[in-house]
Amino acid sequence: MKVQGLELEIMGLLFLFVISMFVRTGEAESKTFLINCGSNASVNVDGRRWLGDSAPQTNFTVSSGIVASDSSFNGDLAYASLYRTARLFTQSLNYTFKGATGNYFLRLHFYPISFPAYNANESLFSVVANGLKLVSEFNVAGEISAKRSHSESSGSNSSAVLIKEYFLTVNAADFVIEFFPAKGSSGFVNAIEIVPVVDTLFVDLVNKVGGNGAKSSLDLSKRGIETMYRLNVGGSDIKASQDELQRMWGVDSGYMLTANAGAEIKNRSSVTYASDNQTLAAPLLVYETARSMSNTQVLEKMFNMSWKFEVDPGFDYLIRLHFCELEFGKANQRIFRIYINNQTSADHFDVFVRAGGKNKAYYQDYFDVVSPKISTLWIQLGPDPGTGASVTDALLNGLEIFKLSKNGNLASTETFGLKEGNKASRSRILWAGIGAGIASIAILAVLVMLIFSFSKRWRSERADAKNSSPGWRLFFLCGAITNGTDKEKGYLGIQNPVGFTATTRVGRWFTLAEIKAATNCFDDNLVIGIGGFGKVYKGKMEDGTRVAIKRANPQSEQGLAEFEAEIEMLSRLRHRHLVSLIGFCEEQNEMILVYEYMENGTLRSHLFGGKLQPLSWKQRLEICIGAARGLHYLHTGSERGIIHRDVKTTNILLDENFVAKISDFGLSKAGPALEHTHVSTAVKGSFGYLDPEYFRRQQLTEKSDVYSFGVVLFEVVCARSVINPSLPRDEINLAEWAMICQRQGSLGNIIDPQLQGQYSPESLKKFAGIAEKCLADEGKSRPTMGEVLWHLEYVLQLHEAWLHANAGENSSCSNHMLQVNGTPDEGKAEEVQQAARAVENTGSSLKMNDGE
Ligand SMILES: *[C@@H]1O[C@H](CO)[C@@H](O)[C@H](O)[C@H]1NC(C)=O
Numbered sequence: 015m016k017v018q019g020l021e022l023e024i025m026g027l028l029f030l031f032v033i034s035m036f037v038r039t040g041e042a043e044s045k046t047f048l049i050n051c052g053s054n055a056s057v058n059v060d061g062r063r064w065l066g067d068s069a070p071q072t073n074f075t076v077s078s079g080i081v082a083s084d085s086s087f088n089g090d091l092a093y094a095s096l097y098r099t100a101r102l103f104t105q106s107l108n109y110t111f112k113g114a115t116g117n118y119f120l121r122l123h124f125y126p127i128s129f130p131a132y133n134a135n136e137s138l139f140s141v142v143a144n145g146l147k148l149v150s151e152f153n154v155a156g157e158i159s160a161k162r163s164h165s166e167s168s169g170s171n172s173s174a175v176l177i178k179e180y181f182l183t184v185n186a187a188d189f190v191i192e193f194f195p196a197k198g199s200s201g202f203v204n205a206i207e208i209v210p211v212v213d214t215l216f217v218d219l220v221n222k223v224g225g226n227g228a229k230s231s232l233d234l235s236k237r238g239i240e241t242m243y244r245l246n247v248g249g250s251d252i253k254a255s256q257d258e259l260q261r262m263w264g265v266d267s268g269y270m271l272t273a274n275a276g277a278e279i280k281n282r283s284s285v286t287y288a289s290d291n292q293t294l295a296a297p298l299l300v301y302e303t304a305r306s307m308s309n310t311q312v313l314e315k316m317f318n319m320s321w322k323f324e325v326d327p328g329f330d331y332l333i334r335l336h337f338c339e340l341e342f343g344k345a346n347q348r349i350f351r352i353y354i355n356n357q358t359s360a361d362h363f364d365v366f367v368r369a370g371g372k373n374k375a376y377y378q379d380y381f382d383v384v385s386p387k388i389s390t391l392w393i394q395l396g397p398d399p400g401t402g403a404s405v406t407d408a409l410l411n412g413l414e415i416f417k418l419s420k421n422g423n424l425a426s427t428e429t430f431g432l433k434e435g436n437k438a439s440r441s442r443i444l445w446a447g448i449g450a451g452i453a454s455i456a457i458l459a460v461l462v463m464l465i466f467s468f469s470k471r472w473r474s475e476r477a478d479a480k481n482s483s484p485g486w487r488l489f490f491l492c493g494a495i496t497n498g499t500d501k502e503k504g505y506l507g508i509q510n511p512v513g514f515t516a517t518t519r520v521g522r523w524f525t526l527a528e529i530k531a532a533t534n535c536f537d538d539n540l541v542i543g544i545g546g547f548g549k550v551y552k553g554k555m556e557d558g559t560r561v562a563i564k565r566a567n568p569q570s571e572q573g574l575a576e577f578e579a580e581i582e583m584l585s586r587l588r589h590r591h592l593v594s595l596i597g598f599c600e601e602q603n604e605m606i607l608v609y610e611y612m613e614n615g616t617l618r619s620h621l622f623g624g625k626l627q628p629l630s631w632k633q634r635l636e637i638c639i640g641a642a643r644g645l646h647y648l649h650t651g652s653e654r655g656i657i658h659r660d661v662k663t664t665n666i667l668l669d670e671n672f673v674a675k676i677s678d679f680g681l682s683k684a685g686p687a688l689e690h691t692h693v694s695t696a697v698k699g700s701f702g703y704l705d706p707e708y709f710r711r712q713q714l715t716e717k718s719d720v721y722s723f724g725v726v727l728f729e730v731v732c733a734r735s736v737i738n739p740s741l742p743r744d745e746i747n748l749a750e751w752a753m754i755c756q757r758q759g760s761l762g763n764i765i766d767p768q769l770q771g772q773y774s775p776e777s778l779k780k781f782a783g784i785a786e787k788c789l790a791d792e793g794k795s796r797p798t799m800g801e802v803l804w805h806l807e808y809v810l811q812l813h814e815a816w817l818h819a820n821a822g823e824n825s826s827c828s829n830h831m832l833q834v835n836g837t838p839d840e841g842k843a844e845e846v847q848q849a850a851r852a853v854e855n856t857g858s859s860l861k862m863n864d865g866e
C-alpha cells in the first residue's frame with residue numbers, strides 16, 4: 015500500500031511537471047512573432063522560422079503597404095532570404111499582433127535594398143508601438159552611415175543592416191506597430207521580431223548614479239526602453255544565435271578611451287550565475303571575458319578604465335554592468351570605484367563579495383539622468399582612494415546602456431547630429447552625400463579602367479601569382495616608387511574587399527608560398543621579434559635578398575587595423591631614416607608585411623641587456639640624429655604631418671652601417687589639420703615613453719613624439735630600461751629619475767659606464783639639455799623635432815671637434831682623466847667654438863636655448 019502511494023505521488027508530480035512545461039512553452043511560443051516583411055514565403059534564418067507577412071496569417075494582420083524585393087541582394091547570405099524583401103509604405107502602415115499581453119523585446123530590421131521607383135536611402139518615417147513613439151523623422155541610411163563611421167573608426171565590423179531593439183510592456187490585448195512616412199516621403203521595414211521575456215529582466219528600483227545608495231523607480235509598466243549599446247567587454251562579438259533572447263553583443267575596445275589601460279582576461283572554466291534569477295541577463299560567454307586594469311605591477315594605478323558613448327541628451331538611462339571575478343579566489347583582492355558621467359556610482363566595489371565568489375556571474379544596474387545639454391555618457395572604473403594601492407584594480411565583463419522613454423517618446427530630437435526643424439541643412443547634407451556618391455562612382459569608373467588596362471599586363475608578368483588571386487579581388491598598378499632594393503616591377507595597390515579607399519597601397523604582392531619559402535614555413539628559429547601585432551621573422555627571398563617578415567596574429571583585431579595603417583603610412587612615405595616596406599601578402603586570412611632587413615636589429619639591443627659591442631658616443635649621436643631626422647620628416651614631410659605615437663628604442667632599427675631607421679607605423683595617426691592644434695584620440699603607445707600631457711588630455715600633437723624621443727635620448731646615455739620595477743621607487747621610471755638627476759646636475763652618476771672617458775663633456779651637457787627640453791611637462795614648451803635635430807647635430811660637431819683635437823695626442827690614461835673632468839685646453843676650446851659657430855651659421859633659427 016505504501017509503495018503504491020509513493021508511486022501515485024510521483025506520477026502526480028510528473029503529471030504536474032509535464033503540464034507546467036506545456037503551459038510554459040505553449041505560452042512563450044504563441045507570443046513569439048517573427049515576420050519576414052514584404053514576402054509570402056516563410057523562411058528559416060538563424061535557426062528560427064520567419065513568417066511571410068503577405069501570406070494569410072492567423073495571429074497578426076498587416077494593414078497595407080507595397081511588397082518589394084531585390085533579387086540582386088549581395089549582403090550577408092545567411093540573412094539574404096530575410097533582407098532581400100521589405101514592406102514599403104507611402105501611407106501609414108500598421109501591424110497588429112493579437113493576444114500579446116506581456117513583456118517583449120521588439121526588434122525592427124532595416125536593410126536599405128534597392129526598390130524600383132523609391133529611394134530607400136531617402137526614406138523618412140516614424141514608428142509608434144502601442145502609443146509609444148520609437149523613432150521620428152527616421153532615415154535609415156543616415157543612421158547606418160553614422161553607425162558605420164563610428165565602427166570603422168573603432169576598427170570593428172560594420173554592416174549594412176540596422177536593427178533597432180526595444181523592450182516594452184504590452185498591457186492591452188493587442189500589440190500594434192504603426193509606421194508613418196513623413197510628408198511626401200516613404201519608408202520600409204524588412205523584418206519584425208517580437209520575443210517574449212517571461213522572467214524578470216529588469217527590476218523597478220535601481221541605484222541612482224551619485225545618489226549615495228538612494229534608489230530610483232524606473233516605472234517600467236508605463237515606460238519603454240531602447241537598447242543603445244550592448245557590449246561584451248574584453249571579448250568578441252556574440253551572435254543572436256548564441257543568446258537565449260537573440261541579443262547581439264559587440265566589442266568594447268572602440269569605445270575605450272585608453273585602450274591599453276585595460277588588459278583583456280579570459281576564463282573558460284566553470285562560470286555560473288550568482289543567482290537563479292539572473293540567468294537571462296546575459297549569456298555566460300559575456301562573463302567569461304573581461305577587462306582589468308593593466309600595468310598593475312609597475313606603477314601605482316593613477317588612471318581609470320574609461321568608455322565613452324554617444325547618447326541622446328535629455329533622457330533617463332539605465333546602465334547595466336556585468337561582472338564576474340575570474341582571477342581572485344578571495345575577497346579584498348580587487349576593489350574599485352565606478353563613475354558614471356563623472357559621478358560616483360559605487361564605492362569599494364568588490365566583485366568577489368557582491369557575487370558571492372569567484373567565477374560567479376553577476377550584474378548591477380544604475381539609473382542616470384542625462385541633462386539636455388549633454389550627449390555623452392562616460393563609464394569609468396578606477397582606483398578607490400579609500401583602499402590601499404595593492405588592491406586598486408578594476409574589472410568589467412559586460413555593459414549595456416538602455417534609454418528610457420519620456421512622456422511616451424523614445425525618439426531623439428536629434429537625427430544624426432541635426433536638430434529637428436533644421437530640414438534645409440539636412441537636405442543639403444543629403445545632397446552633399448549624393449554628390450559624393452557621384453564623385454565616387456566617377457573615381458570607381460577610372461579605377462576600373464585602370465584595372466582593365468593593367469591587369470592583362472600584370473598577369474602575364476606574374477603568372478605565378480594567379481593562384482593567389484581570388485576572383486573578387488581587384489588589382490591596379492599605381493605610381494611606381496623607386497626603391498633600389500626592389501628589382502621586381504610588380505608594384506600593386508590592392509583594394510580591400512569591404513570597399514574602396516581612396517588611398518593607394520604600394521608595394522610588391524607576395525604569394526603565401528613565397529613567404530613560406532622565405533621563412534622556412536614560419537620556422538620559430540627565425541623569429542627576430544614579437545610584438546602586439548604578431549611575430550617578426552628573418553627571411554631570405556629567392557633572389558637572396560634578406561628581408562624581415564612581419565606576420566599578423568590572426569586573432570588580433572587590433573592587428574588588422576594596424577596592418578592597414580602601416581601599409582597606408584609606408585606607402586606614402588619613403589625616407590632614408592624610415593624602414594621601407596618591400597611588399598605584403600594577404601592570402602588565406604594571413605596579413606604579412608615584408609620589410610627591408612635591418613642587419614643590426616633594434617637600438618635597444620645595443621644599449622643594454624645583450625652581449626653586443628657597446629656603441630661609442632659618436633655612434634650613439636649619429637643614431638639619434640638619424641632617428642630625429644626620420645621623425646622630423648614624418649612630422650613635416652606631408653601636408654598634414656604624421657605623428658608616430660610609439661617612439662621608443664625598440665622601434666629604432668639599425669642597418670648594416672648603423673644607420674638608424676624608424677619603424678612600426680601601426681599606431682601612427684595623421685596630424686592635426688591646420689585649423690586644429692591636436693588630434694583627439696585614444697591613448698596608445700608604450701608605458702615609460704608616454705607623454706603625460708597626452709595621457710591626461712587625450713590630445714595628440716607632434717610634441718608627444720618629442721616627449722618620447724626625449725626619453726629615448728636619456729635611455730641612450732643611461733643605457734637602462736625606461737621602466738625598471740626592481741629599482742628603488744624614485745628610480746623606476748627613467749624619465750622621472752633622469753630629470754631629477756639632470757636638475758641636480760648629477761646626471762654624470764647615472765650615465766652608461768661604457769661611455770666613461772669616451773665623450774666630450776661639453777657635448778654630453780648639451781645633449782642632456784636637449785633631452786630635458788623634450789621632457790617639458792607641457793607640449794608647447796618642448797622644441798620641435800627640427801629644433802632637436804639641429805641641436806643634436808651641433809652636439810655631434812662639438813664631439814667631433816673634441817675627438818679631432820685629441821687625435822693628435824696620445825690617448826693616455828691621464829689624458830682621459832683630464833677629459834672626463836671637462837677641462838680641455840685652450841686649443842680644443844677654440845675648435846669647439848668654431849664648430850658651434852659653424853652650426854649656428856646654417857641659418858636655422860634656434861628658439862630653444864642651449865640648456866645652460
Ligand atoms: C534575485 O534573487 C536574489 C536573492 O536570491 C534577490 O536578492 C534579488 O532581489 C532577486 N532579483 C530579482 C530580479 O528577482
Ligand SMILES: *[C@@H]1O[C@H](CO)[C@@H](O)[C@H](O)[C@H]1NC(C)=O
Pocket residue numbers: 315316317318353355356357394396397
Ligand atoms: C576617474 O574618473 C573620475 C570621474 O571622472 C575622476 O573624478 C577621478 O579622479 C578619476 N581617477 C583617476 C585616478 O584618474
